[in-house]
Amino acid sequence: MIKKLGKYLLVFLLLLTVGCNTERPVDWTPTFDSAHTIPYGTYVLHRKLKDLFPDSKIIDIKQNTYEYLEEIQYNYESDSYMAIYPSSDLFTDAVWEKLLAYVNSGRVAFVSLGNSNYTFEKYLEVKYHSFEPPNFGGNINVSLSVLNAGKENSYNFQKGVGTNYFSGFNPEITEVLGYVNYKGKKEPNFIKVHHGNGYFLLHTEPFAFTNYYMLRGDNYKYAADVLSYIPDENILWDNHRINQREKSGNSDGGFFSALSFILKHQSLRWAFFILLSMGILFLIFNSKRRQKAIKIIQPYPNYSLSFAQTLSELYKNNADHTAIVKYKINYFLEQIRTHYNISAKDTEKDFSELLSAKSGVDLKLCKKLALQIDIFRSKNYLDKEDFFKLQSLIHSFNQKSGHYGRTTGRK
Incomplete structure (x- = not known):
């Protein structure tokens, strides 16, 4: 028996060695999810937010963004909003307009998008443009700069980044905070737009905040320079399971999300309680009609x-x-x-x-x-x-x- 177990253990260790040395393909899907450690996730940035904002509480939004902002609409006085995503199509116009109301009440919202947003163009008078169409599979050398403490710090980026910038904005309510430099052309890509009693920090290169660049050279300093414009207060992080939340309406799609949906509706709630009660009664009456099982004492297993x-x-x-x-x-x-x-x-x-x-x-x-x-x-x-x-x-x-x-x- 010991020799047989030894053979199985040897085969297991051999398979483990082969599996560990097998090169797994890199997943370059741009999820921008803070739970993903793939190159285009935002796991590293989410972990470092506490270092960037030591006096702040990082709050993950775990439900539909519109519903969350609706619930806290009378408690906007102590937080700032953050969303980083390559496309504005993730949110509906109603969500973007809800975010406008959030900022109008006196709060700050940092939004980094890789393409144009109709709501922002309409209400904030900003226009997006690009030097050339995005090519996520190729290498595009781009220099991104940000104003910090009176000087302009520049950083080089490639692979996955775009060449987006703001081609138009209202100078009376807008302040330029950063630029993109591509093939000798320099345009603003990071601006501060006042709206009501608060302001937006709009950015056009979300890939700069992904795991790939946060761990590549000193590019993490660019993210730190950009995010230094956000007030050091509670941060509402809107990149936790963001695709799943906005497209399915559930926080994580798990058991407790389904249970919360059932308990919200009276008819479903009563049906659930009746089913649960019938199940308990079945177990009680069924257990009395069966002979008590004789306990079988098994030898101690080897879990090595x-x-x-x-x-x-x-x-x-x-x-x-x-x-x-x-x-x-x-x-x-x-x-x-x-x-x-x-x-x-x-x-x-x-x-x-x-x-x-x-x-x-x-x-x-x-x-x-x-x-x-x-x-x-x-x-x-x-x-x-x-x-x-x-x-x-x-x-x-x-x-x-x-x-x-x-x-x-x-x-």
């Missing part, structure tokens, strides 16, 4: 293979090295507590000396391990190199202490 598969899938698909390192540290501290009766409180004083005395491992390695754990626990971001460094130290400790990571009872 499933555990290894779960960890490998987590590392392969998620690649969240920060979480993995934190779990590794917690697992190791639990191992120390089980083997040597060293609790978490003991880590605050003479931890390395106490660990060395009880485990028999040399003090130098224990100090190095304790110092590395303290450093990693204080960091908010950890990468693959940090994971391998911690893994190497823990492996050395386990090897010298003779436990190899197994949790056994103390003698």
